[in-house]
Amino acid sequence: MxxxxxxxxxxxxxxxxxxxxxxxxxxxxxxxxxxxxTGGGTSGGAPLTGASASPAAIPGGSAGAAVVIMVDCSGSMDYPPTKMRNAREATAAAIDTLRDGVEFAVVDGTHVAREVYPGGGRLAVADRRTREQAKDSLRRLTAGGGTAIGTWLRLADRLLASSDSPIRHGILLTDGRNEHESPEDLRAALTAVAGRFTCDARGVGTDWEVKEVTGIASALLGTADIVADPSQLAADFTSMMENAMGKxxxxxxxxxxxxxxxxxxxxxxxxxxxxxxxxxxxxxxxxxxxxxxxxxxxxxxxxxxxxxxxxxxxxxxxxxxxxxxxxxxxxxxxxxxxxxxxxxxxxxxxxxxxxSINPQVAHYTGQAELADVIQEGLDARKSGDFDGATAKLGRAVQLAEASGNEDTAKLLSKVVDVVDAATGTVRLKAKVADADEMTLETRSTKTVRVKK
The missing domain is CATH 2.60.40.3670 (Immunoglobulin-like)
Known part of the structure; x- marks a missing residue:
C-alpha cells in the first residue's frame, strides 16, 4: 500500500x-x-453523522489505480458524424483527468475489441508524455463494424489483470444495441469479469438498450446513465474519471x-x-x-x-x-x-x-418501491397496457412526491401529466420523446436520502 x-x-x-x-x-x-x-480523498457525496461504532482507519491509501476506456466505434457512431468526434473529445477529456502514475489504456469496440493505446497487451503509465500520445492516438477511433460488448469487457479485463493496482476500473460508452453477440455471450462475459474490476457504463443518443447498459453497470458495481446529447459527453467523461480517481x-x-x-x-x-x-x-x-x-x-x-x-x-x-x-x-x-x-x-x-416503523426503513422501502413501479410502468406502456402503466406511474408520482425525490418527479412529468401528485392521479402523455423515456428508465434507481 x-x-x-x-x-x-x-x-x-x-x-x-x-x-x-x-x-x-x-x-x-x-x-x-x-x-x-471519510478523510481519504476527494470523491463522493457528503457523509452522514450519527450514533455509530467508532470509525476505523485504513492503514494506508490505495497503491494506485488502473483504468481502461472502452469506446464504441461501431458504424452507427457515424450518425450523425459529430457523434464520433464528441466521443474522441470525451475520451481526451478523460485522459486529461488521469492522475500521474495511474495505469491506463484505450480500447476501440466494435464486433471485436482492439487496443488503440498503448497496444501490445499492456497499460501505459499516465504522465504528460503518455497523455499526449494517447490523445494523438484517438485519431484512429473511426466508425465501422458492429457491436459485441462482451469482447470489449474481456479485453479490458486482460489489460487490467496485468496491473498490480488495487483500484481497477472501466469506462464504457455505447450508442447502440449489442447486436453482434448473443445475450448469453454478454452474460458470460459479465460473469467472467465481475469482481475483477468495476465499470461505469454510458449510453449516448437514444438507439441503445437501457437494460443492457444498466445491466453492465449493475453486474460490475458501477454507474449507468444516458447522455442523450453527444455534445455533453466530455463533461460526463470528465466527471466519471474524477470519480474514479477519487477511489x-x-x-x-x-x-x-x-x-x-x-x-x-x-x-x-x-x-x-x-x-x-x-x-x-x-x-x-x-x-x-x-x-x-x-x-x-x-x-x-x-x-x-x-x-x-x-x-x-x-x-x-x-x-x-x-x-x-x-x-x-x-x-x-x-x-x-x-x-x-x-x-x-x-x-x-x-x-x-x-x-413503530423506523423513519429510515420506511423511507428506503418507499424508494425501492419507486424504482420498481417506474420500471413496471414503463414496461406496461411499451407493451400497450396503458391502464397498468397509468396505475404504476401514478404510484411512482405519489411516492416521489411523498419522499421529496424532486429529480425523479421531474423525469416522471415528462412521461405523464400529473393531475394530483399526492394521490398519484396521472394521465399518460400521448407523445413522449425517446430521450425522456430512456432517461427516466436509466435513472429510476436513483434515490434521495432521509432528511435529517
Whole structure:
C-alpha cells in the first residue's frame, strides 16, 4: 500500500438505524446500515453523522489505480458524424483527468475489441508524455463494424489483470444495441469479469438498450446513465474519471453474521441508488456471508438489511445480525475489519413500540418501491397496457412526491401529466420523446436520502 499522511488515511464507519422492538411471535427485523468513508480523498457525496461504532482507519491509501476506456466505434457512431468526434473529445477529456502514475489504456469496440493505446497487451503509465500520445492516438477511433460488448469487457479485463493496482476500473460508452453477440455471450462475459474490476457504463443518443447498459453497470458495481446529447459527453467523461480517481479502497464487502436460527432475507443498497445484492452473497464461514460493494472514495452509502429471527417470548432480546465492513488482507490471511455495527431484536408487549416503523426503513422501502413501479410502468406502456402503466406511474408520482425525490418527479412529468401528485392521479402523455423515456428508465434507481 502507498504511504499516506495521517490526514489522508480513509476512515470507515458503520451506523445502524432500526426499530429493534418486535411483538410476541414477530420474526422480521429490518435495518438501514449507513457506511461512510471519510478523510481519504476527494470523491463522493457528503457523509452522514450519527450514533455509530467508532470509525476505523485504513492503514494506508490505495497503491494506485488502473483504468481502461472502452469506446464504441461501431458504424452507427457515424450518425450523425459529430457523434464520433464528441466521443474522441470525451475520451481526451478523460485522459486529461488521469492522475500521474495511474495505469491506463484505450480500447476501440466494435464486433471485436482492439487496443488503440498503448497496444501490445499492456497499460501505459499516465504522465504528460503518455497523455499526449494517447490523445494523438484517438485519431484512429473511426466508425465501422458492429457491436459485441462482451469482447470489449474481456479485453479490458486482460489489460487490467496485468496491473498490480488495487483500484481497477472501466469506462464504457455505447450508442447502440449489442447486436453482434448473443445475450448469453454478454452474460458470460459479465460473469467472467465481475469482481475483477468495476465499470461505469454510458449510453449516448437514444438507439441503445437501457437494460443492457444498466445491466453492465449493475453486474460490475458501477454507474449507468444516458447522455442523450453527444455534445455533453466530455463533461460526463470528465466527471466519471474524477470519480474514479477519487477511489482509494478496493474490494470492500459487507459481511453479515447471523446467530443460529436467524437468516438473511435480503440485502439491498438503497442510496445513492437501489441495487439488489442478495444474490451476490458468497459464504464466509459458519453463518456468515459477504456482499460486494466495490471501491470507495470519500462517500456514504445506505443498505437495507432484512433478517428473519426465531420466535421468542416477551422480554427476550437477541443479536439478529452483526454487520462488518471488511477488505481482503494484503498477505492473503484473514480479512481486515474496518468497522462494525449490530442489528438487534427485542420482544415487547408495548404495542406502540413494536408497531413503530423506523423513519429510515420506511423511507428506503418507499424508494425501492419507486424504482420498481417506474420500471413496471414503463414496461406496461411499451407493451400497450396503458391502464397498468397509468396505475404504476401514478404510484411512482405519489411516492416521489411523498419522499421529496424532486429529480425523479421531474423525469416522471415528462412521461405523464400529473393531475394530483399526492394521490398519484396521472394521465399518460400521448407523445413522449425517446430521450425522456430512456432517461427516466436509466435513472429510476436513483434515490434521495432521509432528511435529517
Amino acid at each position: 502507498a504511504n499516506f499522511s495521517k490526514s489522508q488515511v480513509p476512515q470507515f464507519s458503520v451506523e445502524v438505524y432500526q426499530n429493534e422492538f418486535l411483538p410476541e411471535g414477530g420474526r422480521e427485523v429490518s435495518a438501514i446500515v449507513t457506511v461512510s468513508s 482509494e479502497v478496493a474490494d470492500v464487502a459487507l459481511r453479515l453474521w447471523t446467530p443460529l436460527g436467524a437468516e438473511i432475507r435480503f440485502v439491498k443498497q438503497v442510496a445513492p441508488t437501489v441495487e439488489e445484492l442478495t444474490h451476490r452473497r458468497t459464504e464466509a464461514g459458519p453463518r456468515a456471508g459477504d456482499y460486494p460493494t466495490g471501491s470507495w472514495g470519500d462517500e456514504s452509502r445506505d443498505y437495507h438489511v432484512s433478517v428473519r429471527v426465531p420466535e421468542a417470548g416477551i422480554g427476550q432480546e437477541m443479536l439478529a445480525a452483526r454487520v462488518s465492513l471488511i477488505i481482503p488482507a494484503a498477505d492473503g490471511g484473514a480479512p481486515e475489519v474496518l468497522s462494525q455495527g449490530l442489528i438487534r431484536a427485542v420482544w415487547t408487549d408495548d404495542m406502540a413500540a413494536s408497531t
